[in-house]
Amino acid sequence: MDAMLQDRLVPHMECGGCPIRHRAVCARCDSEELETLEKLKYYRRFEAGQTVIWSGDRMDFVASVISGIATLTQTLEDGRRQMVGLLLPSDFVGRPGRAIATYDVTATTDLVMCCFRRKPFEEMLIKTPHVAQRLLEMTLDELDAAREWMLLLGRKTAREKIASLLAIVARRDASLNLRETAGKASVELPLTREEMADYLGLTLETVSRQISALKRDGVIRLHGKRLIEIPDYRRLLEEAGDDSDGGIPA
């Protein structure tokens, strides 16, 4: 689209920010396909707080997150909300073959997405198998993440839930190389207490209390409300009840 917008994109991937484009095209290069994709895509910006898509809406595009953070939520009639996805840069949004959105998608920070018109994207999927392959891998990863969350929601205590959330965001942050505070991990928490509560199946009061408790016990340090420093990542993982060592080096 316009050059001004493109300039603002965080270049978190070698290939211009879009993982579909990146993986589909650059990794197994073919200029003809690149051409196709370039015609397909356009960037869209959303402001923090804006609900991008309402559940039940018609949805004529699929997209991948370029920068910013969005959430996927489901709501019961009486208003109980559960977040079912946290979309960080490089995550995929939408579902090929489905015209109606099944979740609310909300921007929690300013958000840029790289969108593909759904119909032509689906046709491209059929024509270029390795894009479908890549999408399959991404979906399988998401499924694993969802199952990890099911364990968290069903069996972990409030304290473990908070620690798990921090650990996961820290891990994702690190793997995107967004933040390396000289050895010490720290997380810019992109969520309000209420959003964290919606993610964890808790109330915002409990979230606040448990964060205070973790702080009191020296597991984390707070700088302001959102920036959380993790002096000892292993300690955090223990608190999370996770045995997997998660993949942050030091």
Added chain:
Amino acid sequence: MDAMLQDRLVPHMECGGCPIRHRAVCARCDSEELETLEKLKYYRRFEAGQTVIWSGDRMDFVASVISGIATLTQTLEDGRRQMVGLLLPSDFVGRPGRAIATYDVTATTDLVMCCFRRKPFEEMLIKTPHVAQRLLEMTLDELDAAREWMLLLGRKTAREKIASLLAIVARRDASLNLRETAGKASVELPLTREEMADYLGLTLETVSRQISALKRDGVIRLHGKRLIEIPDYRRLLEEAGDDSDGGIPA
């Protein structure tokens, strides 16, 4: 494999029971591919109660469930368990591209699976794009189901959880045409109270109490321990807190 075994297969799909074979080959027919798949596959039987695969095991096949029911579970170090998948006939097991299992797979009834050696299956995926497409669709469906479960685990009450489980199993049953008790829906519950508890993030005592309560209130009727009759499916859905009308006709 042997004819005796094949004879026992529930023919729940037009094409011999295996959804991969069915959808990959018969739906968009091509005798050469059929040939390939026939060479790839073999059937395996497991007894009820047997853990088929342990998390961490090497896993050199992927499979689809032909008959019987299996569960996917995750366990924390201290023994807390959470079921993260319920595998009914036609469901897919395993993950292309991954050699190590991440969940325990347990047969809760006698189980027959149609297995494909992983490596050749992966190669076949690359060569026959529409199988990958089909697998993508199935994975996306599973992801939706997982997210539905996240809502259940995070926000529903014990009573709603039980009602939801019954509704979902009834729906799946109906869509497989396994059971039509003359207008009235009824569910052969394939799980012990403890397994239900593991699925729902509850204890077995709470499951038992809530089933008793639903029975007392006339929402369900029990015939023995496992066969559950649902006199009014809509009523059950209301109890489940679900607004979606689920797709069982009457």
Added chain:
DNA sequence: GCAGCCCATTGATCTGCGTCAAGGCAGGCC
């Protein structure tokens, strides 16, 4: 400066579900 807003914190109390414990029932084996 002050008002108004949003978000976070903390306290007091309540409650749904977990925990512990005591049977009950059906099937298999001696």
Added chain:
DNA sequence: GGCCTGCCTTGACGCAGATCAATGGGCTGC
């Protein structure tokens, strides 16, 4: 028959986290 074992039910009690409520702190706009 009698015993055992696996599964389920029911009761009594306690606690983690929900609910209700008050306060504080930072930001924006006047």
